[in-house]
Each structure stands twice: as C-alpha cells, then as structure tokens.
Amino acid sequence: MDRLIAIVGLRLKLEARAIAGSRGRTLGLLLALPALLVFSGASAFGAFLLVRLASRTEPELLLPVLSALATLFGVTWALSPLIAGMAATETHDLTRLVPYPVPLATLVLSTLSANLLQLTVLAQVPPLLALAVALGGPQRSPFAFAALALGLLLVVAVGQTVGLLLHALSRNRRLHDRAVFLGIGLGIALSVMPVLVLSRGGGAARRLLLTLLERDVFALSPFAWSVRAAVHAGRGEGLAALAFCGAVALALAASVGVSTLVAQRLYRGELDLGEAGRAGAGRARFRLPGAIGALVEKELRVAWRDPRLKAVSLGGVVGPLLILFVLGQGSANGIGPSQLFAVAQVAGLGVIGASDALALERQGLGLLLSFPVDRLALLVGKNLALVVLRGPVIVALGIVALVYGGLTAVPAVLTLVLLTQFLASAADNYLAILFPNPLPAAGRDPNAPISGTRGLGAAALGLLAMTVAMAASAPFAFLAWLPQLLGEPWLWALTLPLALAGALAVYFMAASGAARLLLRREPELLARLRGEE
Amino acid sequence: MSESEAAPARDGYAIVVEGLTRVFRRQTAVDHVSFRVARGRFFGFLGPNGAGKSTTIRMLTGLLRPSAGDAWIEGARLSGDLIALKRKIGVLTEELPLYERLTGEEHLLFAARMHGLADAEGRRRARELLDFLSLADERGKLVVDYSQGMRKKLALACALVHGPSVLFLDEPLNGIDPVSGRVVTDLLRRLTARGVTLFFTTHVLDVAERLCDEVAVIDRGRIVAQGTLAEIRAQRELSGSATLEEVFLKLVAADVRREDLSWIG
Numbered sequence: 031m032d033r034l035i036a037i038v039g040l041r042l043k044l045e046a047r048a049i050a051g052s053r054g055r056t057l058g059l060l061l062a063l064p065a066l067l068v069f070s071g072a073s074a075f076g077a078f079l080l081v082r083l084a085s086r087t088e089p090e091l092l093l094p095v096l097s098a099l100a101t102l103f104g105v106t107w108a109l110s111p112l113i114a115g116m117a118a119t120e121t122h123d124l125t126r127l128v129p130y131p132v133p134l135a136t137l138v139l140s141t142l143s144a145n146l147l148q149l150t151v152l153a154q155v156p157p158l159l160a161l162a163v164a165l166g167g168p169q170r171s172p173f174a175f176a177a178l179a180l181g182l183l184l185v186v187a188v189g190q191t192v193g194l195l196l197h198a199l200s201r202n203r204r205l206h207d208r209a210v211f212l213g214i215g216l217g218i219a220l221s222v223m224p225v226l227v228l229s230r231g232g233g234a235a236r237r238l239l240l241t242l243l244e245r246d247v248f249a250l251s252p253f254a255w256s257v258r259a260a261v262h263a264g265r266g267e268g269l270a271a272l273a274f275c276g277a278v279a280l281a282l283a284a285s286v287g288v289s290t291l292v293a294q295r296l297y298r299g300e301l302d303l304g305e306a307g308r309a310g311a312g313r314a315r316f317r318l319p320g321a322i323g324a325l326v327e328k329e330l331r332v333a334w335r336d337p338r339l340k341a342v343s344l345g346g347v348v349g350p351l352l353i354l355f356v357l358g359q360g361s362a363n364g365i366g367p368s369q370l371f372a373v374a375q376v377a378g379l380g381v382i383g384a385s386d387a388l389a390l391e392r393q394g395l396g397l398l399l400s401f402p403v404d405r406l407a408l409l410v411g412k413n414l415a416l417v418v419l420r421g422p423v424i425v426a427l428g429i430v431a432l433v434y435g436g437l438t439a440v441p442a443v444l445t446l447v448l449l450t451q452f453l454a455s456a457a458d459n460y461l462a463i464l465f466p467n468p469l470p471a472a473g474r475d476p477n478a479p480i481s482g483t484r485g486l487g488a489a490a491l492g493l494l495a496m497t498v499a500m501a502a503s504a505p506f507a508f509l510a511w512l513p514q515l516l517g518e519p520w521l522w523a524l525t526l527p528l529a530l531a532g533a534l535a536v537y538f539m540a541a542s543g544a545a546r547l548l549l550r551r552e553p554e555l556l557a558r559l560r561g562e563e
Numbered sequence: 564m565s566e567s568e569a570a571p572a573r574d575g576y577a578i579v580v581e582g583l584t585r586v587f588r589r590q591t592a593v594d595h596v597s598f599r600v601a602r603g604r605f606f607g608f609l610g611p612n613g614a615g616k617s618t619t620i621r622m623l624t625g626l627l628r629p630s631a632g633d634a635w636i637e638g639a640r641l642s643g644d645l646i647a648l649k650r651k652i653g654v655l656t657e658e659l660p661l662y663e664r665l666t667g668e669e670h671l672l673f674a675a676r677m678h679g680l681a682d683a684e685g686r687r688r689a690r691e692l693l694d695f696l697s698l699a700d701e702r703g704k705l706v707v708d709y710s711q712g713m714r715k716k717l718a719l720a721c722a723l724v725h726g727p728s729v730l731f732l733d734e735p736l737n738g739i740d741p742v743s744g745r746v747v748t749d750l751l752r753r754l755t756a757r758g759v760t761l762f763f764t765t766h767v768l769d770v771a772e773r774l775c776d777e778v779a780v781i782d783r784g785r786i787v788a789q790g791t792l793a794e795i796r797a798q799r800e801l802s803g804s805a806t807l808e809e810v811f812l813k814l815v816a817a818d819v820r821r822e823d824l825s826w827i828g
Contacts, residue, residue: 332662
C-alpha cells in the first residue's frame with residue numbers, strides 16, 4: 031500500500047510540475063478549465079433533464095436509453111486514442127516503474143488510482159451526481175451515485191487496458207502503422223458521419239437506433255450495468271442494484287487482470303508480434319531524374335509509408351467534397367460551375383499553413399540541408415511532391431466537375447486548383463522558412479503530430495500569405511473563369527494554358543526568393559527547429 | 564574586404580578555425596575557439612559532456628551559425644558559400660537525422676543523388692558501402708526498423724557516399740558492435756592515408772589515443788590543449804608514459820571522487 035501511495039503521489043507531483051514548468055501547459059489548463067466546467071455543468075443539466083423527462087413520458091425507455099448512452103460514453107472513452115488521437119486518460123506507462131521490485135498488479139492499480147484524479151475524470155462527477163439525484167431523489171441518490179462511480183471506474187480501467195493493448199501493438203511497427211491509419215480514418219469517418227446522416231434526414235439511422243433500444247441490446251454492455259444498478263437503486267430495488275454492481279465489480283477486476291497480464295507479457299518481452307517486414311524485395315532505385323525527381327520520389331515514398339501522412343493525404347479529399355456536398359444540398363439545381371470554381375480555388379489555397387513544405391522532413395531536415403543541392407530545386411521538389419500528395423483531392427474535384435459541369439469544365443477546374451496550389455505553395459514556403467514547426471522534445475515520439483506551436487507571428491504571416499496568394503492567383507483564376515462567364519467554352523483552349531503559364535512564372539519568381547531566404551537562414555532554421563532560438 | 568584578405572594563411576590545412584564562438588541565450592557554449600588541422604590528419608576533438616564538441620561540429624558543417632568567428636574548410640569559407648562548403652564535407656552528427664520511411668538502400672541512393680552522383684555510380688557505391696558495413700541483408704528494411712547501431716552505420720555510409728575530402732564524425736563508434744567498430748576504424752585509417760581529413764569526437768579515450776594523429780581538448784567551450792599526445796605531455800610537464808586518459812583528466816581538472824559509499828563499504 032505504501033508503494034502504491036508513493037507511486038500515485040509521484041505521478042501527481044510530476045504532472046503538477048509539468049504544468050507549472052511550462053507556460054504553454056499552464057495557459058492550456060487555464061483555457062481548458064472554464065470549457066471543462068461549462069461542459070461538465072451542461073452535461074449535468076442535460077442528464078438531469080433527460081432522466082426526468084424520460085421518467086415522465088417514456089418510462090419504459092429509460093433503461094435502454096441510459097444503457098445506450100453509457101455504452102457510447104464507455105466505448106468513446108476507451109477508443110479515444112484511435113478516434114481522437116489522444117487518450118481521455120493516460121495509459122499504463124510502466125516502462126520507468128518496471129525495474130523496481132513492485133508487483134505488476136500494484137503498478138497497474140497505482141496508475142488507475144492516479145488517473146482518477148485527472149481533470150477529464152473529475153469533470154464526469156457533476157453529471158453523475160445530477161444523474162444520481164434525478165434517479166434516486168434525495169434519499170436514494172447516494173446509492174445511485176455509488177453505482178455510477180463504480181461504472182466510471184470501470185470506464186477508466188477499460189480505457190487503460192485498451193491503451194496498454196495499443197502500446198503493445200505499437201511495438202510492432204507495421205501493426206502500429208495500421209492502427210494509426212485506421213484510427214485517423216475512423217476519426218475522419220466519425221466527423222463526417224453526422225453531416226451525412228443529418229443531410230439525409232437521418233431516417234434510416236433513427237429506425238436502427240429505435241430497434242436497438244426496443245430490444246434493449248445495450249443491456250449486454252458492461253458499461254451499461256452501473257447505470258442499470260443506479261436505476262434499480264433509485265427505484266429502491268436493492269437486490270437488482272447489488273447484482274448489477276457485482277457484475278460491474280467483476281468486469282473491473284477482469285479489466286485490471288487483463289491489464290496486469292498484458293503488462294507482464296509486454297514488459298518481459300513475451301509478447302511476440304512478429305517481424306517488422308521489408309518495404310521492397312527488389313533493388314531500390316529512383317526513377318525520376320535529377321535532384322528534384324529524387325526529392326519528389328522520396329517525399330512520395332515517405333508519405334505512402336507513413337500512416338499519418340497517408341491518412342492525411344487521402345483524408346484531404348473529405349474537406350472539399352463535404353463543401354460541395356453541403357453546397358449541393360442547399361441548391362435546388364445541384365452544384366453550378368461558379369461553386370465548382372470557388373471550391374477549386376479554396377482547395378488550392380488550403381495548402382497555406384496546413385502543409386509546411388519543410389515539416390515533412392522533421393529530423394531529416396538537418397540531413398537535407400547538409401546536401402549541396404540548389405535550394406530552388408529543393409523547394410520546387412517539395413512543392414511538386416505536395417501537388418502529387420494532394421492528388422486525391424485534385425482527382426476528386428475533377429470527378430465532381432465531370433459529373434456536375436460536364437467534360438468541358440474538367441480542365442478548367444483542374445487548372446484552377448493547380449495554379450492556386452502552386453501560388454499558395456510559393457507563399458507557404460516563406461512561412462515554412464520563417465516559422466518552422468518545432469521538432470518534438472527529446473524523448474518524445476519524433477513522428478508525433480505537430481500543430482499549434484508556431485506562434486502568433488506565424489498566424490499573422492499565414493494570413494498575409496493567404497491574402498498575397500489570393501491576390502496573385504486572382505488574374506489567372508479570372509482567365510480560367512472567363513470563358514464560363516462569356517459562355518464561350520472554346521476560349522478555354524487559350525485561357526487555360528495562359529493562366530497556368532502565368533501562374534508558374536509568378537511561382538518561380540516567388541520560389542527563387544524563398545530559396546535565397548532559405549540559404550541565408552538555414553542555420554537559424556535548424557536552431558529554431560531544435561528550440562535553440 | 565575580400566575573402567582572401569580576411570582569411571588567415573591556410574595552405575596545407577584542411578580546417579582553419581578562427582575565434583569561433585556560439586552563445587545560446589547568454590550562455591557561451593563555444594568561446595573563441597581557434598585551431599588548424601592539416602590535410603590528411605586524423606584529428607580528435609575531445610572534451611567532457613557539454614564542453615562544446617557537438618556545437619563546434621554543427622558550426623563547422625554549416626548547421627549552426629556562429630555568434631562570432633569564422634572557419635575555412637578546404638578553402639571554402641563558412642560565412643561564404645555554404646553549398647560550396649557542403650560539397651567538400653561529409654557529416655555524421657550525434658542525432659543521426661535519417662528518413663525513417665526509406666529503406667537503407669533507398670536512403671543511400673537518395674544521398675548519392677543529392678550529392679550529384681550519376682545513378683550507376685551511386686548504385687555501385689551504395690552496394691559497396693552496404694556490403695562493407697554489413698548492412699547488405701538489411702538493405703530492404705525501412706530505417707525505422709533499424710537498430711541504433713545499424714542507423715549509425717547507415718548515417719556513416721551517407722556521409723561517405725560522395726567521397727568527401729573532410730569528414731566530421733561526432734561519436735561515430737557509439738552504439739556500434741566491436742566487429743563493425745573495427746571495420747569502421749580500419750576504413751577511417753585508410754581514408755586518412757588517402758588524404759581525407761577526419762575531424763572526430765569520442766568519449767572513448769583509448770580509441771582516440773590509438774587513432775588520432777593530433778587532438779584538441781575542449782572544456783567549458785575553450786580549447787585547453789592541442790597537439791600530438793607527446794606535445795601535450797611536454798606542454799603540461801607530464802611523464803612520457805602518461806596515457807591520453809591521464810592527460811585528459813588533468814586537462815579538464817576532473818574531480819574523480821574517491822569517497823566510499825557507506826552501504827557498500
């Protein structure tokens with residue numbers, strides 16, 4: 031017990047120091063606290079209202095609805111590392127504790143106990159209290175709350191078990207890559223689904239949900255058992271409440287047991303997850319010519335093999351298509367050429383701030399800049415690679431243009447998205463050189479996503495770059511649009527090559543300036559990446 | 564002022580360093596360091612942790628801008644054309660910046676292409692380097708799946724693939740198994756015999772004693788001694804049998820604690 035208390039105390043002390051020692055984290059906490067309080071209060075109010083309303087209007091649906099909500103909450107919490115890219119609570123990171131002669135079950139329990147004091151967990155207490163009061167009134171609410179608290183403990187424990195399993199999987203690079211790719215895909219699908227479901231009226235989804243509720247399918251979920259125990263406790267059905275609490279306790283013990291077992295196998299190296307495998311059996315070669323060709327090919331290979339980059343490249347299709355979908359829903363005549371052109375331009379400009387040309391290099395930037403390659407070639411190679419990486423977006427826009435605007439609209443839309451993207455890349459090069467994305471701190475995953483760390487200066491320059499790119503692309507976009515406005519599609523044969531050539535000329539001028547800036551600022555850029563400036 | 568006017572006499576020297584200084588947030592990491600390394604020498608740059616060795620290498624290879632001072636590598640001025648300087652050097656830094664999602668062979672081919680080698684020549688050199696460093700069986704594996712020792716060997720291969728005239732190697736033998744270590748040291752010796760200049764840092768002093776023609780010892784950002792081991796012994800009035808380790812401990816005034824631990828006895 032002493033060791034358990036010491037480990038929990040150490041964990042809390044380390045977290046407090048981490049927050050106090052970093053202005054960013056302190057500020058983040060100060061910003062997150064009010065939001066968390068508002069969210070917690072609103073959830074409490076919603077939970078209370080839901081139970082009271084359901085008890086009066088549809089009392090027979092109360093148990094199925096609460097069971098479904100509890101299951102949704104538990105599953106989302108447990109799968110949060112996959113869905114949101116970050117765990118709702120920390121997982122069992124026992125790496126530093128394993129060398130000490132402490133039983134693994136104690137270590138697992140200590141991390142579980144420490145997690146109960148995390149803000150995300152504490153924020154669940156007000157909604158649970160409100161739920162308990164709504165279910166049991168003043169007399170029986172303590173019993174209802176005890177059952178709900180046990181359920182929360184189970185959710186946190188299962189979340190940790192899932193985290194530990196994911197940690198075990200991450201020891202095999204290929205499994206880790208697949209998990210990351212699927213996780214990002216799942217996240218994108220979940221974020222798009224509500225829009226799609228709501229835009230179609232949600233009829234089928236509602237029918238499916240009603241069927242599941244009528245059959246009380248969620249009663250089988252262990253996450254629902256504590257809610258059912260609380261409902262029974264609120265109704266004064268002590269035996270049923272106790273039975274469900276016992277089931278939750280068993281599930282909790284099972285979760286801790288699985289965690290201990292996985293930890294034991296994981297840290298003793300018994301978890302054989304197989305070989306990492308090879309990327310290619312044949313002889314390697316770079317097919318594209320010159321330094322630019324090698325750079326483009328390198329970028330494409332790296333992006334294809336990096337699950338995050340691959341998922342982001344493929345997922346990039348979603349944004350423009352979603353805009354077109356929403357525009358199409360709002361218009362009786364579907365998507366018109368003006369909307370197509372506007373979305374193509376927005377898709378091209380979307381490069382700014384989102385696709386830092388040098389960020390893909392990460393640790394490799396020092397290596398790349400150690401090569402005696404013309405810096406213009408280097409930037410052009412990276413910008414070209416970005417065009418190819420955004421290929422899925424471009425192809426998707428081309429297909430949409432074909433469907434809604436006919437064959438004649440396709441070259442115009444593609445030219446517009448390409449020329450805007452080249453000009454946006456040219457502007458974004460300055461942003462990448464002046465405000466590089468810093469590398470993850472020593473000891474952190476070097477491939478972890480980086481965002482929000484470039485500061486206000488970068489945001490201001492990003493805005494400026496966006497304005498400049500829009501202004502620079504305006505005449506060429508107008509050229510691409512003109513035949514449509516005049517109703518003379520044959521003019522595209524003249525205006526499109528002109529627009530593209532003009533945009534490329536501007537691109538090369540801007541890229542040459544950026545290359546000179548890069549050469550001048552290379553040491554500063556590397557120092558800034560390493561956090562030395 | 565023209566480049567030649569500013570440059571000190573540097574005939575016969577591969578590396579000339581004049582007053583190189585680097586200050587990080589008011590803390591001086593490298594303090595007016597000056598030294599010269601003759602062409603074809605195996606030059607050991609030694610010092611305790613945090614003495615400024617890696618910072619000096621990063622400055623000399625154009626990866627970090629000096630706060631003051633300048634250097635000339637094979638005649639190419641550090642504050643001048645960096646691309647020209649980078650053509651002449653090969654670098655192995657402590658961090659081993661590698662592209663994790665390329666295979667070892669792809670990585671070497673990419674490095675060769677970036678140095679402007681023709682494809683056939685790049686492939687030939689990549690194959691020979693992979694064989695030489697016992698990475699041939701792992702050539703198809705992604706770098707992310709390489710062990711630390713394998714990464715070090717690959718980074719070394721990348722530094723060598725274009726045949727540089729000056730090699731900067733920061734702890735090249737760290738993490739490499741003894742067999743590969745022997746292969747690497749033999750290779751480095753052969754390179755110096757052919758006129759390549761080696762600027763080399765290590766913590767393993769007996770390796771430095773065995774390999775280096777000349778050493779410089781840096782401590783708290785300043786050079787405290789430079790020359791052959793015999794010259795340094797003579798400067799510090801140490802016995803002729805003093806090892807490099809003894810000389811080093813004396814130079815950096817190391818406080819080697821002799822007290823016993825109470826529970827060990």
